[in-house]
Structures are given as structure tokens and as C-alpha cells.
Amino acid sequence: MRIWGIITVLILAGLTFAATYFITDEWVEEQVEYEASVLNEAKVEIDGFVFDLFNLQLKWDRLQVTNPNNTMENTFETGETEFQVEFWPLLLAEKVIVNNMKLTGFQLGTERETDGSFEIPEEEKDAEPGFVYDVVNQVSSQARQNAEVRFTDVRDDLNIDSLMAKVNIQSPEKIDSLRRGIQKTYSKWDSTFKNTDVRKEIAQVEQTVNSIKPKEIKDPKKIVETINNVQKLRKQVDSLKTRAETIKKEFEQDYGTTKEDLSQVDNWIRADYQRALSVAKLPDLDVQNIGKALFGGNLLGDYAAYLQYVAMAREYGSRLVGEDSTEEIPRYEGIDYHFSDKYDLPGFWFKNIELSGKTKSDINIAGKVTGISSSQKKTGEPVKFEVGGTDENEVRLSLNGEFNYLGNEPRESFKLAYEGFTLSKARLSGSDLLPYKLNSGKGDVSVNVNIIDKRLDSRIDYLARNISFDFQSAGKPKNRLEQLVRDAIGGTDRINVSALVDNVNGPLRVRVRSNVDDLFMSALRQTVSQELENAKRKVRAEVQKRVDGRKEQLAKFKQEKEAEIRKRYEELQTQIDEKIQLVEDKKKELEERKKELESQLKDKIKDKIGIDFE
Amino acid sequence: MFLIMRYIAKLLKALASEASPAQIAGGVILGMIIGLTPLSSPHNLIILILILIFRVNFGMAILSFTIFSGIAYLADPLFHSFGMYLLELESMQETWTNMYNNEWWAFTNFYNTVVIGSFVSSIIAAIPLFPLTMYGVVQYREHIHAKVQKWKIVQAFKTTKFYTIYQTVSRVRG
Numbered sequence: 001m002r003i004w005g006i007i008t009v010l011i012l013a014g015l016t017f018a019a020t021y022f023i024t025d026e027w028v029e030e031q032v033e034y035e036a037s038v039l040n041e042a043k044v045e046i047d048g049f050v051f052d053l054f055n056l057q058l059k060w061d062r063l064q065v066t067n068p069n070n071t072m073e074n075t076f077e078t079g080e081t082e083f084q085v086e087f088w089p090l091l092l093a094e095k096v097i098v099n100n101m102k103l104t105g106f107q108l109g110t111e112r113e114t115d116g117s118f119e120i121p122e123e124e125k126d127a128e129p130g131f132v133y134d135v136v137n138q139v140s141s142q143a144r145q146n147a148e149v150r151f152t153d154v155r156d157d158l159n160i161d162s163l164m165a166k167v168n169i170q171s172p173e174k175i176d177s178l179r180r181g182i183q184k185t186y187s188k189w190d191s192t193f194k195n196t197d198v199r200k201e202i203a204q205v206e207q208t209v210n211s212i213k214p215k216e217i218k219d220p221k222k223i224v225e226t227i228n229n230v231q232k233l234r235k236q237v238d239s240l241k242t243r244a245e246t247i248k249k250e251f252e253q254d255y256g257t258t259k260e261d262l263s264q265v266d267n268w269i270r271a272d273y274q275r276a277l278s279v280a281k282l283p284d285l286d287v288q289n290i291g292k293a294l295f296g297g298n299l300l301g302d303y304a305a306y307l308q309y310v311a312m313a314r315e316y317g318s319r320l321v322g323e324d325s326t327e328e329i330p331r332y333e334g335i336d337y338h339f340s341d342k343y344d345l346p347g348f349w350f351k352n353i354e355l356s357g358k359t360k361s362d363i364n365i366a367g368k369v370t371g372i373s374s375s376q377k378k379t380g381e382p383v384k385f386e387v388g389g390t391d392e393n394e395v396r397l398s399l400n401g402e403f404n405y406l407g408n409e410p411r412e413s414f415k416l417a418y419e420g421f422t423l424s425k426a427r428l429s430g431s432d433l434l435p436y437k438l439n440s441g442k443g444d445v446s447v448n449v450n451i452i453d454k455r456l457d458s459r460i461d462y463l464a465r466n467i468s469f470d471f472q473s474a475g476k477p478k479n480r481l482e483q484l485v486r487d488a489i490g491g492t493d494r495i496n497v498s499a500l501v502d503n504v505n506g507p508l509r510v511r512v513r514s515n516v517d518d519l520f521m522s523a524l525r526q527t528v529s530q531e532l533e534n535a536k537r538k539v540r541a542e543v544q545k546r547v548d549g550r551k552e553q554l555a556k557f558k559q560e561k562e563a564e565i566r567k568r569y570e571e572l573q574t575q576i577d578e579k580i581q582l583v584e585d586k587k588k589e590l591e592e593r594k595k596e597l598e599s600q601l602k603d604k605i606k607d608k609i610g611i612d613f614e
Numbered sequence: 615m616f617l618i619m620r621y622i623a624k625l626l627k628a629l630a631s632e633a634s635p636a637q638i639a640g641g642v643i644l645g646m647i648i649g650l651t652p653l654s655s656p657h658n659l660i661i662l663i664l665i666l667i668f669r670v671n672f673g674m675a676i677l678s679f680t681i682f683s684g685i686a687y688l689a690d691p692l693f694h695s696f697g698m699y700l701l702e703l704e705s706m707q708e709t710w711t712n713m714y715n716n717e718w719w720a721f722t723n724f725y726n727t728v729v730i731g732s733f734v735s736s737i738i739a740a741i742p743l744f745p746l747t748m749y750g751v752v753q754y755r756e757h758i759h760a761k762v763q764k765w766k767i768v769q770a771f772k773t774t775k776f777y778t779i780y781q782t783v784s785r786v787r788g
């Protein structure tokens with residue numbers, strides 16, 4: 001045994017220990033922050049990070065995850081958090097597996113002191129936003145539109161010119177563009193029919209056929225050869241016919257598309273009309289829409305905010321899926337044989353997170369989140385969450401759901417219930433129809449969302465109970481509509497609203513209904529209904545005036561162009577048919593000449609050797 | 615050239631040193647194992663500790679490691695094929711699976727074709743190489759060493775500046 005050898009080993013071990021002890025905290029923190037920021041597309045910051053290498057224990061005092069859409073806000077933040085990483089998966093396969101994580105001080109949507117924007121390196125940039133973000137945008141846009149609808153200042157003396165100056169009427173431009181498209185298509189096909197090789201070949205066939213003079217052929221062999229050539233010409237003309245028919249079919253297909261475009265014109269006009277109504281802030285007086293106009297602004301705004309978290313989960317989920325891709329095997333580094341699936345683990349897997357924290361409205365919440373991983377297919381577990389809490393005023397919040405990416409179609413579902421919050425001094429609606437605050441009342445909200453890939457089915461129920469409106473501070477009614485509304489809702493102590501957002505049967509549908517829709521409709525019909533109809537009529541007439549006759553002109557133009565092309569085709573068709581006839585006639589003529597020559601030949605033989613071959 | 619001369623000098627010095635034939639053979643074997651198997655394999659850490667702790671000839675271990683690393687570079691495809699053969703042996707499947715499921719064994723990377731192929735090859739090679747090296751050392755010292763010292767090339771080498779420096783350094787290091 002070498003003493004100096006043992007000493008060397010001990011010194012090396014000591015140096016390794018010291019290096020890892022003093023360097024790892026900062027290094028690991030930097031790595032985690034960087035990787036998480038790339039994933040989040042905004043800063044992820046950790047304060048008070050401690051990494052105990054020997055117990056593989058991680059701890060931090062504060063974690064802030066910036067909202068990438070608003071970098072002055074955190075999507076969430078946590079307080080003291082502690083967890084232990086499993087040793088063997090980390091050592092053998094570089095996989096972070098955490099059995100239990102204790103996370104305190106969890107808060108959603110907190111304000112940041114500094115900007116959390118993060119410049120993502122070019123090579124790490126990701127794809128476009130997905131389906132759920134589209135839904136969030138659509139719902140937010142509907143919420144905004146609903147918030148803008150005004151009922152109380154409907155007037156029929158609209159200044160149409162100034163309104164139209166604000167509205168971007170798009171139909172005429174679109175019709176012109178379509179007309180240009182038709183002209184371009186026409187020119188293309190006109191040139192195709194005019195310059196097609198078929199015409200040249202027809203001329204060649206004609207020339208060849210005309211150059212055949214059966215009467216001048218004296219040799220029977222020559223005549224048989226010419227007949228064969230004519231048969232070839234017939235085949236050529238047949239092929240020309242097929243080619244001409246193919247061109248016609250292609251033309252009809254191409255023109256068929258423009259036909260479909262033409263049917264869009266009515267939709268464009270309708271869209272312009274709706275836009276004009278929206279700019280004029282003229283509400284649609286329909287019992288289907290009244291709920292949306294009254295409560296849609298608030299309800300859909302909140303709904304879009306909840307859905308944003310689902311969108312984020314799906315986005316993170318899809319970004320992480322690529323991480324565990326098949327490994328490349330460099331030559332002669334060998335191949336790893338996997339004798340069991342023991343180490344076939346995801347890149348990271350937080351099996352159980354016990355979290356506690358509080359909401360913006362100071363409800364202390366606690367619960368658990370299970371199965372957060374970089375590959376659900378490897379863990380076989382979806383993300384499940386169950387969080388809830390109650391405050392001192394018996395306001396209750398519960399949230400549970402599942403983000404399931406196990407199958408081919410991503411599935412998200414969650415239920416949120418927020419019950420018993422006070423409505424005192426609150427406004428139930430952002431609409432000018434219901435501007436009154438409440439003296440008292442309690443509110444309950446429940447949200448139920450199910451998304452399977454791109455199919456969304458969701459429902460939000462809002463219940464305001466034991467309510468009484470504060471009409472007093474709003475002063476005396478300013479008009480008859482206000483009076484009618486007050487009379488209608490003054491007697492009710494309960495308003496329930498349901499919003500259904502789904503795309504189960506096609507495009508996204510947003511429907512909002514409440515138990516007071518009919519009361520409002522009745523009040524509106526008795527008051528602003530006539531003015532509204534007059535104003536709408538004016539807008540409709542003005543939009544119509546701007547597009548008047550254009551659709552018909554366009555249809556006529558298209559028809560004319562189509563007829564011209566058809567004429568060209570028919571002309572070509574006639575030419576081909578004529579050539580077929582010409583070839584057939586020539587063939588016949590040649591057959592006759594052949595017979596003639598044969599008979600002459602037989603006569604000659606008979607004269608010479610006296611044998612009759614007849 | 616300088617490097618080759620250095621290796622030759624090292625080899626000659628080791629062979630002529632006071633180290634026992636077993637110590638020299640031990641150095642050759644351990645150096646060979648590190649040289650033939652992928653350097654970053656965990657078992658090489660244990661071999662390195664063995665070299666440091668036991669009285670094997672250190673210089674010979676380094677020399678052996680250098681030579682066998684070169685051989686391994688060429689022989690890796692063969693190790694890979696041999697490793698594949700071993701890992702696919704029907705009769706060994708249960709053993710491999712049990713070893714794979716044991717984290718300590720899994721840590722050795724034995725499930726990699728080149729690691730297992732080269733490791734088993736080096737162990738097999740060690741069995742005859744150890745006594746052969748011992749025998750070679752004894753034979754060298756008894757019959758060849760004196761003759762080698764008289765070779766003109768060795769005489770010429772001993773007059774070079776490099777050899778003088780090498781001798782001085784060796785003396786200082788003991």
C-alpha cells in the first residue's frame with residue numbers, strides 16, 4: 001500500500017467536496033432560472049436558493065414566474081418551497097424526480113417590482129400560439145364588444161356620414177379584388193385555349209391529311225402503309241380530344257372556385273353592416289343577445305382570464321413533449337440496452353406538490369397538485385389539481401381539474417367554484433342598462449370547462465342572491481327606460497346568469513342567458529325599440545347604397561367571361577371534330593383506292609398467267 | 615519523436631527499476647483496463663484508486679494506458695459487436711435484467727455495448743497478460759538488459775541532453 005497514494009485520493013475527494021459545496025448553489029440556480037425562463041418566454045426568478053448536494057435537497061425563499069403577456073405581473077409566485085430530488089434517476093439518467101414538494105405562499109397574478117421580460121435566444125424560439133389562446137382572444141374580444149353596447153342613448157337621428165367615415169366598409173374593395181381575380185383567371189384560360197399545343201397539332205394533322213393524295217398512289221404496299229399512318233393520325237386526334245377535355249375540366253374547376261367566392265359577397269355585406277352597427281353602438285334587440293350585452297362583459301372577461309391558465313398549461317405541455325425525443329447514437333460510443341423500463345422516466349416529474357397560499361381576495365388556500373412531468377406518456381399520469389379554501393367570512397373557493405396529455409388529443413378539464421362572496425357596493429353589470437350598485441347580496445360563481453384537442457365545451461354559472469339594488473344613490477330615473485328597468489328589477493332578489501361557450505357544433509359560440517333577460521327586453525321594446533329600428537334601417541340602407549349593384553355587375557362580368565372561354569373551347573372542340581371527320585374520310589378514300597389497286601393487280605395477274613384469284 | 619523517446623525511456627527505466635515483476639505487470643494490467651474501456655466509465659475511477667493505493671508501477675500503468683487507448687480506438691467496433699453478443703445472450707438475460715434493475719450495477723454502465731465489450735475483453739486479456747508480463751520482465755532483466763545497454767542507439771540516447779534532464783528529474787522525484 002502506498003501512503004502517498006491514499007493521501008492523494010483523500011485530497012482529491014476533499015477538493016471535489018469543497019468545489020461542489022461552494023459552487024453548486026449559484027450554478028444550479030442560474031441554470032434553473034435560464035431553462036425555466038426559456039420555457040416560460042419571460043423571466044423566472046428564484047431568491048434564496050439553496051442546493052444541498054449530499055441530500056439532493058432544494059430550497060428557495062421565493063419563486064416568481066413572470067406572465068409572458070404582461071411582464072410587470074407574475075403568473076404566479078411562491079414563498080418558501082422545499083423538495084428532495086431522487087438520487088439514482090438523477091445520477092443514472094439525469095432525470096429530476098421529486099416525490100413530495102412542499103410549496104407555501106402560492107399566489108396568482110401578483111405584481112412585479114421589475115420588468116420580467118426575457119430575450120429568448122433565436123434557436124430556442126417556439127411555434128405560434130395554439131387553439132386555447134385563440135379561444136381566449138375570441139372570448140376577450142366578445143367581452144369587450146359586449147361592454148361597449150349602449151342602450152340608453154339610442155337615437156334615430158344618426159349622422160350617417162360621420163358614422164360611415166368611421167366604419168371601414170370593406171365589401172366594395174373585396175368585390176373589386178374578386179373582379180380582378182376573375183379577370184386574371186379569364187386571361188389565364190383565354191391564353192391557355194389560344195396558345196394550346198392542341199391547335200398546332202390540329203393544323204399539323206390537317207396538313208398531313210391534305211397532303212395524302214390517294215389517287216396518286218400506285219403501289220399497293222404504299223397504300224397499306226399510308227392507311228396505317230392515317231390510323232395513327234386518328235389516334236393522335238383522339239388524344240387531342242382528350243387533352244382538350246382535360247383543359248376544359250381544369251377550367252371548370254378553377255372557375256368553380258370563383259363561383260364560391262361570389263357567394264361570399266353577401267357575407268361581406270353582412271359583416272360591413274354588423275361593423276357599422278357596432279361602431280354606432282346600436283345593440284341587437286334580441287332576447288338571445290340581451291344577456292350577453294348585460295353580463296357578457298364581466299363574465300366573459302373573467303372566463304377568458306381562467307382560460308388563459310389552461311392555454312399556458314397546454315403550451316408548456318406541448319413545449320415539453322419534444323424534450324424526451326429519441327436519443328442519437330454516435331458511432332462506436334456503443335448502444336445502451338434497456339432491460340426494463342425502470343429508468344424510462346420523464347426529464348422531470350413532480351409526483352406530489354402540497355401547496356398553500358392565498359388568492360387576490362385573501363382567501364387562504366391549500367391543496368395538492370400531482371403528476372407534473374415533462375412527459376405524461378412516460379409517467380402514465382395526468383396533472384391533477386385540487387385546491388380550495390375558505391376565509392373568515394365563509395367565502396369558499398375550490399378548484400379541481402385535470403390536464404391530460406396521455407392520449408393523442410390533449411384534454412383539459414376543470415371546475416372552479418367561488419361561493420359566498422359579498423356583493424355589497426358591487427355592480428352586477430358593466431352595461432349602461434344596469435348601472436346600479438347593490439346594497440347587499442352574496443354571489444356564487446361556478447365554472448366548468450372541458451377541452452378535448454380543439455373542441456371546447458364550457459359553462460359559467462353566476463348567481464347573485466339576496467340582492468337589493470341601490471337606486472337611491474343613482475338619483476331619479478332620467479328617462480322612461482330607466483324607470484321601466486328599475487320597476488322590473490326592483491322586485492327581484494336573485495339574478496342568475498349562465499354563459500355557454502362551446503364549439504361542439506361548429507365555430508365558437510358564446511351564449512349568455514339570465515333570468516332577467518325578458519324583463520329587460522320588455523322594457524326596451526316599450527322604449528328604444530322604435531328608435532333602434534329606425535337607426536338600423538338607416539345604417540342598412542347606407543351600407544346597401546355603397547355596395548348596390550356591385551354584386552350583380554360582378555356576376556354579369558363573370559358570366560360574360562365564362563361564356564367567352566366556353567366559346568373558345570367549343571371552337572376547339574369543333575375543330576377537333578372536323579379533323580376526326582377529315583381523317584375518317586381520308587381513311588375511307590384510301591381503303592377504296594386500296595381495293596381499286598388490288599383489283600387492278602388481280603386483273604394483271606389474270607392476263608399474264610390466266611389464273612383468276614376472285 | 616520526443617514523445618516516443620520518452621515512452622521508450624520510461625519503459626526501459628521501469629524494466630530496469632527495482633520494482634518487482636508483479637508490480638510492473640500490475641501496472642500494465644490496470645493501465646490496460648483503463649485504456650481499453652471508455653475513459654469516463656465509472657469503474658475506471660476504482661481502477662485509478664487501485665493504481666494510486668497499491669504498489670503497482672505507476673509509470674508502467676501510464677504507458678500501458680497510452681498504448682491501449684490507441685488500440686481501443688481501433689478496436690471499439692469489435693468491442694461493440696462483442697458487447698452486443700454478450701448483452702443478447704439468452705442465458706444471461708435474467709442476470710442482465712437483475713443487474714440493470716440494481717442501481718449500483720446500472721451505475722457501471724454495463725448495459726452499454728462498448729463498456730461491457732471492452733471491459734470483459736480487457737479482463738480476459740489480463741489473465742494471460744499478467745504472468746506473461748512478469749515472465750517477460752524477468753527474462754529481460756536476466757538476458758536482455760545488459761545487451762540493450764550496449765546498443766549503440768541506447769549509448770547515443772544516453773548522451774542526449776534529454777536523457778540527462780530525464781535522469782535528473784527522476785532522481786529528484788526519487
